[in-house]
Amino acid sequence: MLINRRRILHMSVAAAAASLAGPGLLRAQGSDRPIRIALAATSPRAIDPIFSTLGADNWVNLQVYEHLVSPPNGRFATQDDEYRPMLAESWTKSDDARTWTFKLRRDVAFHGGHGTLTPEDVVFTFERAMREGIATASYANVRGVAASGPDEVTFTLNGPDPFFLGGVISIPSSLIVCKSAVEEKGENFGKEPVGTGPYAVERMSSSGVNTLRFDGYWGEPPKTARIDFLYTSDTTSRTLSLMSGDVDMIEAVRAPGWVQQIRQQNDALIVDQTQPGSFNTLFFNLTKAPFDNPLVRKAVATAIDSAVVAQALAPFGAQTWTLSPPDYPSGWAAEDLPEDLRYDYDPDRARELLAEAGHGNGLNFTASISQREDYRSIMLILQELMRPAGINMNLNIMDHAAFHGANRQDANSLVLYSQSLPPVPLEYMSRYLSSAAVVKSDGTGGDNFSHYGIAMPGVDDRIEAMRQATTVEEYSSIGREIEKKVQEDLPLMGVGNLGYAIVRNPAVDIGYQVESGYARWRLDLAQRA
Amino acid sequence: MTRYILTRLLDAVPTMLLVLTLVFLAMRVLPGDPALAALGDGAQPEAIAQFRERFGLNDPLWLQYLHFMRDMLTFDFGASLMSGERVAQLLVSNLGYTVELTIAAVLLGIMGGIPLGVMAALNRNRAPDAGFRVFSLLGYAIPDFYLGAVLLIVFSLSLGWFPISGAGDGFADRMHHLVLPALTLALLKVAFLGRLTRTALLEVLGRDFVRTARAKGARENRVIYRHALRNALLPLSTGLGLSILSTLSGSVAVELVFNRPGLGKLLITAITERDYPIVQAGVVVFAAAVVVVNLLMELVYVIIDPRIRVQ
Numbered sequence: 030m031l032i033n034r035r036r037i038l039h040m041s042v043a044a045a046a047a048s049l050a051g052p053g054l055l056r057a058q059g060s061d062r063p064i065r066i067a068l069a070a071t072s073p074r075a076i077d078p079i080f081s082t083l084g085a086d087n088w089v090n091l092q093v094y095e096h097l098v099s100p101p102n103g104r105f106a107t108q109d110d111e112y113r114p115m116l117a118e119s120w121t122k123s124d125d126a127r128t129w130t131f132k133l134r135r136d137v138a139f140h141g142g143h144g145t146l147t148p149e150d151v152v153f154t155f156e157r158a159m160r161e162g163i164a165t166a167s168y169a170n171v172r173g174v175a176a177s178g179p180d181e182v183t184f185t186l187n188g189p190d191p192f193f194l195g196g197v198i199s200i201p202s203s204l205i206v207c208k209s210a211v212e213e214k215g216e217n218f219g220k221e222p223v224g225t226g227p228y229a230v231e232r233m234s235s236s237g238v239n240t241l242r243f244d245g246y247w248g249e250p251p252k253t254a255r256i257d258f259l260y261t262s263d264t265t266s267r268t269l270s271l272m273s274g275d276v277d278m279i280e281a282v283r284a285p286g287w288v289q290q291i292r293q294q295n296d297a298l299i300v301d302q303t304q305p306g307s308f309n310t311l312f313f314n315l316t317k318a319p320f321d322n323p324l325v326r327k328a329v330a331t332a333i334d335s336a337v338v339a340q341a342l343a344p345f346g347a348q349t350w351t352l353s354p355p356d357y358p359s360g361w362a363a364e365d366l367p368e369d370l371r372y373d374y375d376p377d378r379a380r381e382l383l384a385e386a387g388h389g390n391g392l393n394f395t396a397s398i399s400q401r402e403d404y405r406s407i408m409l410i411l412q413e414l415m416r417p418a419g420i421n422m423n424l425n426i427m428d429h430a431a432f433h434g435a436n437r438q439d440a441n442s443l444v445l446y447s448q449s450l451p452p453v454p455l456e457y458m459s460r461y462l463s464s465a466a467v468v469k470s471d472g473t474g475g476d477n478f479s480h481y482g483i484a485m486p487g488v489d490d491r492i493e494a495m496r497q498a499t500t501v502e503e504y505s506s507i508g509r510e511i512e513k514k515v516q517e518d519l520p521l522m523g524v525g526n527l528g529y530a531i532v533r534n535p536a537v538d539i540g541y542q543v544e545s546g547y548a549r550w551r552l553d554l555a556q557r558a
Numbered sequence: 559m560t561r562y563i564l565t566r567l568l569d570a571v572p573t574m575l576l577v578l579t580l581v582f583l584a585m586r587v588l589p590g591d592p593a594l595a596a597l598g599d600g601a602q603p604e605a606i607a608q609f610r611e612r613f614g615l616n617d618p619l620w621l622q623y624l625h626f627m628r629d630m631l632t633f634d635f636g637a638s639l640m641s642g643e644r645v646a647q648l649l650v651s652n653l654g655y656t657v658e659l660t661i662a663a664v665l666l667g668i669m670g671g672i673p674l675g676v677m678a679a680l681n682r683n684r685a686p687d688a689g690f691r692v693f694s695l696l697g698y699a700i701p702d703f704y705l706g707a708v709l710l711i712v713f714s715l716s717l718g719w720f721p722i723s724g725a726g727d728g729f730a731d732r733m734h735h736l737v738l739p740a741l742t743l744a745l746l747k748v749a750f751l752g753r754l755t756r757t758a759l760l761e762v763l764g765r766d767f768v769r770t771a772r773a774k775g776a777r778e779n780r781v782i783y784r785h786a787l788r789n790a791l792l793p794l795s796t797g798l799g800l801s802i803l804s805t806l807s808g809s810v811a812v813e814l815v816f817n818r819p820g821l822g823k824l825l826i827t828a829i830t831e832r833d834y835p836i837v838q839a840g841v842v843v844f845a846a847a848v849v850v851v852n853l854l855m856e857l858v859y860v861i862i863d864p865r866i867r868v869q
Contacts, residue, residue, distance in 0.1 A: 082597050164605065430831065433590070
């Protein structure tokens with residue numbers, strides 16, 4: 030029997046079943062205890078919005094800093110009127126969606142006596158994010174940001190952006206920082222962060238971050254005095270910590286059967302999950318045989334039963350029919366798609382397509398995949414699903430960094446790529462479909478692993494038209510056209526989404542229902558029942 | 559003696575230089591880009607290019623190697639590519655946890671292994687010996703990450719006697735956090751040192767000087783512990799050296815299971831993230847530990863066995 034870490038985890042949790050279902054969780058009660066959350070990471074890197082790439086750091090960022098506006102708690106906003114005032118109390122946009130003006134809230138204090146929020150802090154934040162850090166490219170459409178009044182900032186864009194609130198204003202790197210604190214602390218700012226959020230960082234160590242309620246918070250005071258973020262990369266350790274009551278919430282392991290296993294021990298555990306979470310997209314490398322042949326791509330699409338993929342990954346999995354999920358502005362529901370573009374599961378049809386493509390005796394190819402649970406699980410499921418159609422996919426399982434390194438050097442023929450993406454189609458369409466983002470063998474290219482738009486005509490013109498759209502309706506309509514065209518050409522296909530989840534002790538109430546959004550959420554309403 | 563130590567340390571220099579070169583090359587040959595690891599899977603080309611430029615990753619390999627050797631020889635380990643923290647500071651803050659774990663595990667191994675080995679040797683082919691052999695087989699066979707998980711379930715989760723994770727603050731709390739990880743690592747040591755003691759003691763017990771001691775009417779305890787065991791210490795000390803080194807390198811799984819800070823966990827994470835400066839400096843620390851422990855063991859031989867003289 031193969032013994033791996035996941036099996037050990039399952040065996041361990043199962044072994045613990047009899048003795049500990051209740052008492053450990055009861056230990057989590059008591060109103061003076063901090064709420065403790067164990068996240069899948071080794072140690073904090075930087076609590077600084079423009080440098081944070083670690084999911085766990087971004088959890089802390091969201092408690093420490095704030096955006097100008099915010100979507101409703103627990104979900105993405107898909108319409109402008111769903112955004113709530115945060116550090117901006119109101120905003121307006123020009124008719125051409127190129128000028129956005131935000132009126133700032135008054136008397137918003139920064140942590141640690143660093144004064145109150147001014148337009149200069151907002152201007153500084155955006156200019157810093159546009160100049161340095163990990164997401165400078167996200168600001169390509171921002172021409173400038175300037176203080177336009179004592180409590181007002183105005184953004185001027187190069188082109189219209191009807192999704193500006195959900196895009197630039199809401200991305201992780203545009204959380205507002207304190208100008209004077211960044212200048213004072215220099216490189217240490219990521220270790221001694223200063224924001225306006227409900228929690229301030231009290232202590233950072235190699236094993237986590239302790240945060241403390243900020244008494245000068247402008248809004249409703251946070252319900253719980255302390256929240257501790259523990260960086261616990263080992264899944265066994267995280268699971269046992271939850272079961273013993275040592276922590277109140279843990280980041281879930283997105284592998285088949287994991288939630289069912291821990292729910293067998295305690296069915297009261299709550300799973301807070303964002304959908305769609307990560308988009309799992311299968312890129313066909315159009316420059317390499319056999320995927321340069323559209324019939325082969327269609328055969329693969331027809332051989333994959335996406336409902337089975339979603340079911341196998343329950344409760345995290347969800348079915349998609351195009352690149353985006355149906356509830357995204359450019360997504361398609363199955364019933365709206367023409368039948369020939371749905372690629373309904375049909376192994377016999379897949380065999381016929383393969384025969385037409387000259388692979389009557391079946392198809393053999395090798396694809397590389399990461400050893401990380403979610404990637405590996407999905408690819409193993411696809412491998413099994415394709416076999417009855419005569420498609421034999423050999424998997425070369427690599428470590429995670431090596432896998433992404435190989436993809437970025439265009440060394441893979443079939444790339445599974447998992448990304449958590451907001452409902453701003455232009456963002457991921459530019460990355461996945463634009464010829465400017467094509468992958469390059471020297472590693473300097475982008476995420477267009479298919480070579481779409483280079484190896485065959487793509488959708489560059491439509492992406493450009495989308496950039497010029499001034500209304501949400503026009504923008505979404507072009508987006509849907511693009512998705513339909515992609516279904517026809519099939520340079521890539523969605524194989525389903527994988528929700529991000531936190532498993533929570535029922536003794537803790539976070540104050541709202543988590544439905545969608547990025548892989549983190551605010552905890553200012555969290556409290557012990 | 560001082561000259562001998564200096565000579566041995568000088569002998570280690572080519573070894574260390576070779577280790578440095580190999581680790582430098584190994585990290586560069588490994589597929590995977592530190593920029594991608596640092597910036598995330600979805601990092602954009604502009605950010606990746608900026609990162610590579612900032613950390614000199616676009617320089618030719620020979621130039622990177624020269625910079626690396628210069629930095630190592632001046633004990634400038636640089637900064638982590640991921641967090642920007644000074645590597646020397648990271649090593650220092652993690653080294654203490656690994657050292658305390660190693661010391662605790664080795665002490666437990668000695669305290670358990672030697673008496674059990676003596677007991678097994680004195681009861682050769684009888685029930686206690688058979689019991690010990692089964693125990694030692696288990697000790698070798700059970701992987702430490704599995705044993706750690708079992709100990710966590712029984713003593714932390716079920717009985718609530720020990721903390722689930724972390725390393726604790728303050729002396730008492732740290733010791734409390736240390737018990738289960740040290741026990742996990744100690745099991746293999748008890749098995750290993752016990753078997754070594756049993757074998758060495760059985761060999762010595764048949765020697766003339768032991769018979770002479772018994773013939774002179776010395777008490778059995780004195781014969782065993784004063785005469786026989788003392789002469790069995792030489793192979794035991796070799797085993798102890800190996801045991802210390804294996805604990806240093808084997809602490810990785812235990813540090814991960816118990817979510818303890820430490821050098822092993824730091825190094826494994828750094829390898830996964832292609833954080834070159836940490837891996838390079840960490841390997842240097844491990845290599846230095848091997849040199850120092852080997853040297854100490856050689857000195858211990860001299861103390862244990864007066865027939866061995868430093869040339």
